[in-house]
Amino acid sequence: MTYQALRQPRLADVITERLEAMILEGSLKPGQRLPPERELAERFGVSRPSLREAIQKLAARGLLSSRQGGGTFVTQELNSGYSDPLLDMLSRHQEFHLDLLEFRDAMEGLSAYYAALRSTPADKAMLIKRYEELEASFAGRDPELEAGADAAFHLAIAEAAHNVLLLHTIRGIFHLLERSIVDNLAHLFEKPQSRPLLMKQHRALLDAILEGRAEDARARSHEHLVFVEEGLLEMERAETRAQRALRRAQALPEQEP
Secondary structure, three states: OOOOOOOOOOHHHHHHHHHHHHHHHOOOOOOOEOOOHHHHHHHHOOOHHHHHHHHHHHHHOOOEEEEOOOEEEEOHHHHOOOOHHHHHHHHHOHHHHHHHHHHHHHHHHHHHHHHHHHOOHHHHHHHHHHHHHHHHHHHHOOHHHHHHHHHHHHHHHHHHOOOHHHHHHHHHOHHHHHHHHHHHHHHHOOOOOHHHHHHHHHHHHHHHHHOOOHHHHHHHHHHHHHHHHHHHHHHHHHHHHHHHHHHHHOOOOOOOO
């Protein structure tokens, strides 16, 4: 029997695959600057020409970009799984916010489930950090700041799930998610009890993940998003009633026969 000779992979190809894996798993994030070439070569234990060849391959694939005198960066556009025009359109149309909440319910429920099963000590430390930042932002009562901290907390859960498709899907709508949360909070915070309820929900979600209760984590994520959705639906119904009453008040008087 004849055996085909095994081909040794080229070192540059191995480095390319490793860097791609780091981008996929979120170790290298969109917009992040790579360490200097000399330092990166030492970390990988490879020659600088092999590393340079790998970087050139990733740049040709649109994953890395170089700036004159500024180093090499992970392409910022990887942060948007959906095109900017689509994001702009969705953010301008309030009627699609419930669609986004339903999408979040599906994706974030899965993220919470897997984060409870797979999160590492480093992941858990980051989740606690993001929760504490969220808690601090709620105390400041700045909707923009709160929305950013809220979105970052949910993104940290996606990172802790260790599923690259979930992570990049949620990361792709991060800016839309942030804009939606600003609008959601503005409406929910019209009720004084909403803030403590939202923090209680986030705390229950965090605890379920930290304690490895996967099904409970998914349930707590669903409970949180249902609360937000019900608040928006109630607001829409109130606006509809107000508009109906306004139309009646502005109606022309009936003409006598």
